[in-house]
Amino acid sequence: MKIMKKQITLGIITATRNIFNTKLAIEGRQTLIDILKSAGYGIVILPEDATPTGCIETYSDAKKCADLFRKKRDEIDGVIVTLPNFGDELGVVNALALSDLQVPVLIHAANDDKNKVGVNERRDAFCGKLSVCNNLYQYGIQFTNTSLHTCDLNSEIFRNDLDRFARLCRTVKGLRNARIGAIGARPAAFQTVRFSEKLLQATGITVVPIDLSEIIAKATKMDNQAVAVKTMRNQIGEYGNIPGYIPEENVLTQARFSVVVNEFMEQNDLDASAIQCWDSLEYNYGCASCLTMSMMGENQMPSACEMDVAGAVSMYTLLLASGNAPGFLDWNNNFDYESDTCVCTHCSNYPKSFMGNEFEISNLDILGNTIGAERCFGAIKGRVAPGPFTFFRISTDDRKGLIKSYLGEGEFTAEPYGMDGGIAVCKVKNLNPLLQYMTRNGFEHHVAMSRGQTADIIEEAVGRYLGWDIYRHI
Numbered sequence: 482m483k484i485m486k487k488q489i490t491l492g493i494i495t496a497t498r499n500i501f502n503t504k505l506a507i508e509g510r511q512t513l514i515d516i517l518k519s520a521g522y523g524i525v526i527l528p529e530d531a532t533p534t535g536c537i538e539t540y541s542d543a544k545k546c547a548d549l550f551r552k553k554r555d556e557i558d559g560v561i562v563t564l565p566n567f568g569d570e571l572g573v574v575n576a577l578a579l580s581d582l583q584v585p586v587l588i589h590a591a592n593d594d595k596n597k598v599g600v601n602e603r604r605d606a607f608c609g610k611l612s613v614c615n616n617l618y619q620y621g622i623q624f625t626n627t628s629l630h631t632c633d634l635n636s637e638i639f640r641n642d643l644d645r646f647a648r649l650c651r652t653v654k655g656l657r658n659a660r661i662g663a664i665g666a667r668p669a670a671f672q673t674v675r676f677s678e679k680l681l682q683a684t685g686i687t688v689v690p691i692d693l694s695e696i697i698a699k700a701t702k703m704d705n706q707a708v709a710v711k712t713m714r715n716q717i718g719e720y721g722n723i724p725g726y727i728p729e730e731n732v733l734t735q736a737r738f739s740v741v742v743n744e745f746m747e748q749n750d751l752d753a754s755a756i757q758c759w760d761s762l763e764y765n766y767g768c769a770s771c772l773t774m775s776m777m778g779e780n781q782m783p784s785a786c787e788m789d790v791a792g793a794v795s796m797y798t799l800l801l802a803s804g805n806a807p808g809f810l811d812w813n814n815n816f817d818y819e820s821d822t823c824v825c826t827h828c829s830n831y832p833k834s835f836m837g838n839e840f841e842i843s844n845l846d847i848l849g850n851t852i853g854a855e856r857c858f859g860a861i862k863g864r865v866a867p868g869p870f871t872f873f874r875i876s877t878d879d880r881k882g883l884i885k886s887y888l889g890e891g892e893f894t895a896e897p898y899g900m901d902g903g904i905a906v907c908k909v910k911n912l913n914p915l916l917q918y919m920t921r922n923g924f925e926h927h928v929a930m931s932r933g934q935t936a937d938i939i940e941e942a943v944g945r946y947l948g949w950d951i952y953r954h955i
Contacts, residue, residue: 490523490525493560494563495513506536506568509566512634516639562624564606570612625649648803652942661754664788665691668760668787694765705737713740731855739773754777763852763857778807779832792809795874803932805933808832810829810905811825816898826905840863841862860903863903864905867892870907871935874927885949888939889955
């Protein structure tokens with residue numbers, strides 16, 4: 482569970498201006514430190530005695546702050562700028578510009594109390610925030626606003642903003658340093674999953690390939706009595722319901738494959754993967770990859786079908802933003818004549834928590850009928866439980882030389898549907914305009930989904946901070 486275990490570390494800039502009460506800035510500085518520490522965040526902030534007030538005001542203060550931030554560059558995931566009073570906009574912008582961290586920045590401004598607006602009590606942070614943001618705009622420094630223009634640090638509004646900002650920081654940093662495994666070649670019949678490694682690398686996303694034959698060779702040679710295989714076999718037995726008609730040898734074949742794939746992921750420090758699951762693995766080795774992918778997804782290493790690397794990046798984005806294991810689906814069927822409802826499905830590789838209910842681990846249906854069920858064990862079958870979801874998809878557009886994406890939210894419903902595999906009945910407002918947009922702009926039939934609603938975080942992360950083209954569906 483490496484995504485959620487990693488502590489988020491935030492740099493802090495407390496701004497002040499000498500014509501306002503410095504005491505307000507000093508108190509605000511300590512309040513923010515206490516809030517962050519109690520919430521479990523790491524902090525990077527100048528020592529209290531590094532500047533006359535412990536806050537940032539002059540160019541000299543800004544240089545000291547920037548020096549510290551540069552030294553801690555690898556630790557800092559984002560920066561919070563707090564304005565307990567008006568704040569000095571030049572102190573803020575110089576600290577950020579000189580440090581050049583290229584991380585998300587949250588701008589907070591304190592509320593004034595209408596009964597405390599005398600010369601020694603007033604804050605004027607309402608106005609100061611406009612000045613700070615004006616300077617950030619001039620310097621081309623991207624930033625994130627709190628939900629309200631001003632708010633109290635000790636408020637639920639700020640606590641919620643802080644949680645969203647931490648998820649935003651994790652998403653931006655995670656994508657800028659992502660490593661994606663490409664296991665096997667793209668299936669010849671799936672030109673829809675072609676992608677540009679170079680466009681992904683421009684963002685910082687590295688693709689690490691391996692030929693499927695290497696995975697198969699290692700899995701074939703592995704002894705069923707090996708400790709790793711026995712351990713994986715036990716984990717598979719605990720993961721879902723395996724019907725009694727499935728031969729034990731088929732389960733062990735899957736276990737060996739899982740062990741080898743997991744070793745490849747660990748040895749190369751990979752965050753997500755895409756696997757050539759259709760249909761070389763079934764023909765040349767004798768199992769489906771769905772179960773392996775599902776279990777990796779449950780362990781926060783999402784995996785996309787049919788060597789769809791851009792799809793794997795989409796899944797990883799959802800994981801970073803939500804902390805919930807994403808699923809990988811096809812936009813697949815209309816649902817009678819309901820214009821805002823459709824059926825999304827796959828064979829499938831849905832993680833356990835994405836399903837949300839009991840499921841069966843058995844054989845692929847379509848390929849099983851074609852090449853034999855004995856070669857196709859490993860499909861996750863069941864209904865995705867009702868609840869809200871976020872959908873997201875990126876695509877590398879070589880014709881335009883950019884990464885494009887679409888994003889939105891919907892709801893899994895409990896309506897029945899008599900199809901085999903992993904089934905999700907999805908309700909999305911204004912679905913037809915979304916489908917029109919997807920078809921007009923060359924998007925794939927694959928889509929990543931995760932439980933919960935995190936579209937705001939993803940839109941800010943990939944649109945504002947990564948500069949990807951994004952369509953937010955509402």
